[in-house]
Structures are given as structure tokens and as C-alpha cells.
Amino acid sequence: MAMRKGLTFKSSSELVITSVAFQDHITRSLLHPNFSLSDPLLKCKRKAPRNPQARGGRGETCLQTQDGQEEGEYVLDSFSSPLTLAQKLGLVASPAERLTEDEWTQVKGRSVQQGDSAQPCAICREEFCIQPQVLLSCSHVFHKVCLQAFERFSGRKCCPMCRREQYETRVIHDAARLFRHQCATRIQALWRGYAARKWYSHVKKTICPKDKLLRRKFFEAKLQELNDSFVRYCHTDMEAFLSDIDRSLSSSRQVFQQLERKSISEPQENDWERIQSQVIQRGVYDCPICLTALCSLSLPSEAGRSNHQQHRRTVLLSCSHLFHQVCLDALEAFTADSRPSCPLCRSVYHKRLI
Structure with missing residues (x-):
């Protein structure tokens, strides 16, 4: 009877130890790390040291930027968590060993091959830009704050993509390099x-x-x-400026007209005959000024002309145009120029009575 009681007491104590071990394991591994049964108000947050050189964790790589600052790749929570009672008793498998530097290199190589850093974050669906970025041991990449918020919301440490539990996290800067x-x-x-x-x-x-x-x-x-x-x-007074231009232009025209008149020589007798033949070939015998008939060029003498015709004698110009002498004299008197031009072709002329 005493022996049976000893066996019963022994088995019940083992059952109690097993229950406590499982409860401790669930509390420490499956629930949120900040949860505590002893004191619910106690929050034990594990913060990684801010100085990368003071971490002492393995797998730490420093990258030199253009402004001289160092960008370090380091593993978060690099220290090993203590074994739970269930793991010590062999009731639950012990966690895998920490990844070495070579294994992290392989994980990062798979992530680079998949192009995760060039894609948006799978949690917030926004680009990484220069925000802190983390790489999980399952080769998936997320924003650091997004992963922390997901862990707080889910209450367990599980990859949002592949649902892998008990992963390791490494801070990387690949997306920041791509963004730059x-x-x-x-x-x-x-x-x-x-x-x-x-x-x-x-x-x-x-x-x-x-x-x-x-x-x-x-x-x-x-x-x-x-x-x-x-x-x-130009000058602000536009009217005076334009009037000066007009005076300069008129004076220039006068100079050119004087030069043109000086350059014209008086036609010779042969030239007058050629000009008269041109008039005969044209066959126009009306004065362009008064629009009345002119005397015929075929009458060399003045015996058969009337008194009215004698007063309206015909003038031949060097430009081969015919006018009444009276009409041309009136036009010359009306013109202000010292040497007027032909009313038809506007050229300087020499005249001859015919």
C-alpha cells in the first residue's frame, strides 16, 4: 500500500512538472515576448544597443556611405535566449542554432535573386526608400516598423509571408542603396x-x-x-524720334535724286530720233495730263496748224513720253522740286519741242 502511494505521488509530481514546463514554454515562446503572468503591467522590451560597435553580435557588416557615416548590417537579438524548462527536460525540441555569416550570405543572396528589396513591403505595400529594412532568415524583406507592428498584432513571432516561426532578423540597407x-x-x-x-x-x-x-x-x-x-x-519720345527718321529719309531721297539728275546727260540728236521712233511705234497721241489729242508727229511744219494748236505745242521727253507744253509747264510750276520728274515714269527728263 505504501509502495502504491509512492508510485502515485511520483507520477503526480512528474505530471505537475511537465505541466509547469509546458506552461512556461508556451508563455515564453508562443505568446508575445512582452507578456508576463507574474506582473501583467511589466513590460520587458528587448532593445538592441544603438551603437553598432557595442553590440558584439556576430554577422555584423559596416558599409561606408558618401558622407562618411557607417551603415551597419547587424542581427537583431543576436544573443541566444535561455532554454525553457520544457526544452531542458527534452519535452520540446531545442531551437536551432544561430545562423553563421555564410548562412546569412546565402539568405541574402536568395533575397537579392528574388528582388525583394526592389519590390514594395509586403505588409504596408509601400516602397522601402531609405526607411529601416529587415531581412528574415527565410529570405523575406519587410520594413522594420511594419514587422514589429505585425508581431505585436499577431502576438507571436511568425513570418507574414511563409508563416515560418522562430526566425532571425537582420537589418540590411539594400533598398536604401537602390533608392539612392x-x-x-x-x-x-x-x-x-x-x-x-x-x-x-x-x-x-x-x-x-x-x-x-x-x-x-x-x-x-x-x-x-x-x-x-x-x-x-530708343528715345522715350517716339513722335520726335519718328519725325527725325522722316526728315532723315526725305533728305536722303533728295540727295539721291540730285545724284540721279546729275548723272543723266542730255540726249544727242541721234538719241532724239531714236526716242521719236519709239513714240511713233507706241502710237499714243493723247496728253496724259489733260487727256486731249496731241499734234501729229508727221507734220514737220507749223503752216497747217490752227492758232489753238500753236498754243498747245507738243513736248517730247527723254523718257519717250509726250505732253502738251502748256500742261507740262503748269505741272512744273506746281511742283516744288527744282527739277521735276516725268508724271508717268517718275524719271528725270530732258524735253524737246516737236
């Missing part, structure tokens, strides 16, 4: 585009195109620029 590279590429592309547009605009303003329509527009634009600059830098 994309930003640099975009800046270079924008700068090249700006330089090309500036070069093209300079060429468009300085080199005349070969197309006829484009060449016309090119010179029109140049002329418009000259006019704008001319008006911009």
Missing part, C-alpha cells in the same frame, strides 16, 4: 535632358535651317528681335 541609385539616375537623366534642350534652343536660335518655311520663320524671328531691341533702346 535610382535618385542619382533620375537626376542625371533630368540634367542630360536640360542640357540637350538648352543646346537645341541655342542651335535653333543661331543656325539657319535648310527648309524654306523654317528659314523664313527664322529670319522673321531675327527681324522681330532686332525691332524689339531697337524700340526698347
